[in-house]
Amino acid sequence: MIQVFVLQLEETQYSFEFQDTLLQYLPEAGKLRVKDRLNNSSKLQTVAGELLARYSVGQYLGKPDQEINLEFGEKGKPHIGNLENTHFNISHSGHYVVCAVAHAEIGIDVERIRKVNLRIAERFFSPSEIDDLMACDEETRMQYFITLWTIKESYLKAIGRGLTQHLNSFTIVRNNGSYLLTGNEEAEGYGIETLRLNHEYLMAVCAPLPHSPFAIRHVTLIDIIKTLPKYT
Numbered sequence: 041m042i043q044v045f046v047l048q049l050e051e052t053q054y055s056f057e058f059q060d061t062l063l064q065y066l067p068e069a070g071k072l073r074v075k076d077r078l079n080n081s082s083k084l085q086t087v088a089g090e091l092l093a094r095y096s097v098g099q100y101l102g103k104p105d106q107e108i109n110l111e112f113g114e115k116g117k118p119h120i121g122n123l124e125n126t127h128f129n130i131s132h133s134g135h136y137v138v139c140a141v142a143h144a145e146i147g148i149d150v151e152r153i154r155k156v157n158l159r160i161a162e163r164f165f166s167p168s169e170i171d172d173l174m175a176c177d178e179e180t181r182m183q184y185f186i187t188l189w190t191i192k193e194s195y196l197k198a199i200g201r202g203l204t205q206h207l208n209s210f211t212i213v214r215n216n217g218s219y220l221l222t223g224n225e226e227a228e229g230y231g232i233e234t235l236r237l238n239h240e241y242l243m244a245v246c247a248p249l250p251h252s253p254f255a256i257r258h259v260t261l262i263d264i265i266k267t268l269p270k271y272t
């Protein structure tokens with residue numbers, strides 16, 4: 041089963057006081073990682089991402105935090121150091137932080153639907169994706185752009201290569217309301233699920249085929265810290 045945990049950050053949680061509280065639940069390596077983040081908002085996303093990941097993996101496996109060794113390196117995909125058959129991935133955008141957990145490689149991406157310069161499509165999308173995008177009416181074009189983008193990111197994050205593999209090296213094809221990855225053998229081995237979180241945010245999850253549908257659970261930061269140990 042693929043389990044997706046969705047956390048919505050609240051305005052009051054951006055305060056320095058609340059962030060100091062949250063930092064107590066991160067080990068030393070996590071505290072150092074957060075220090076480097078540029079602004080208050082990305083600091084909170086990173087702390088919340090790591091806490092959500094620890095909570096999600098613990099809930100998924102029914103194990104206490106002390107038995108799970110999440111490793112967040114400077115570069116590359118975070119992973120579980122002491123468990124080979126469980127995988128997770130996190131994504132954040134605006135007020136949303138999401139984490140997917142599975143017994144197979146997994147990638148997740150959440151993005152806010154916003155106005156984007158369509159020139160980006162020429163750089164990152166394949167010719168048939170650009171045709172599909174241009175066939176959309178103006179109202180739905182940005183939403184479709186973000187749909188394609190989240191699908192691509194979720195795939196690249198599933199295989200763990202981030203943007204080092206060029207985004208137009210595979211093509212997304214619409215298929216009766218769902219999406220297929222085509223154009224290269226590796227991509228064809230992966231499936232995609234997309235979900236609209238609300239009118240503003242879209243999420244895509246990518247996992248090797250065949251995969252089960254995903255289950256979604258909404259959680260709050262307060263639920264999360266109630267279950268995690270303090271490190272101070």
Ligand SMILES: CC(C)(COP(=O)(O)OP(=O)(O)OC[C@H]1O[C@@H](n2cnc3c(N)ncnc32)[C@H](O)[C@@H]1OP(=O)(O)O)[C@@H](O)C(=O)NCCC(=O)NCCS
Nearest residue numbers: 086089116117118130131132149150193197200201202203
């Ligand atoms: C790092 C990258 C994997 C994802 O970046 P992103 O979409 O900006 O950010 P997301 O919120 O979806 O994901 C970030 C998380 O992915 C994880 N991650 C980092 N490297 C990863 C990798 N190689 N594979 C999978 N996951 C990775 C980390 O947990 C990271 O969060 P953290 O640093 O707070 O711990 C990479 O694809 C990237 O650089 N993307 C740039 C995206 C871009 O240019 N977007 C423009 C939109 S128009």
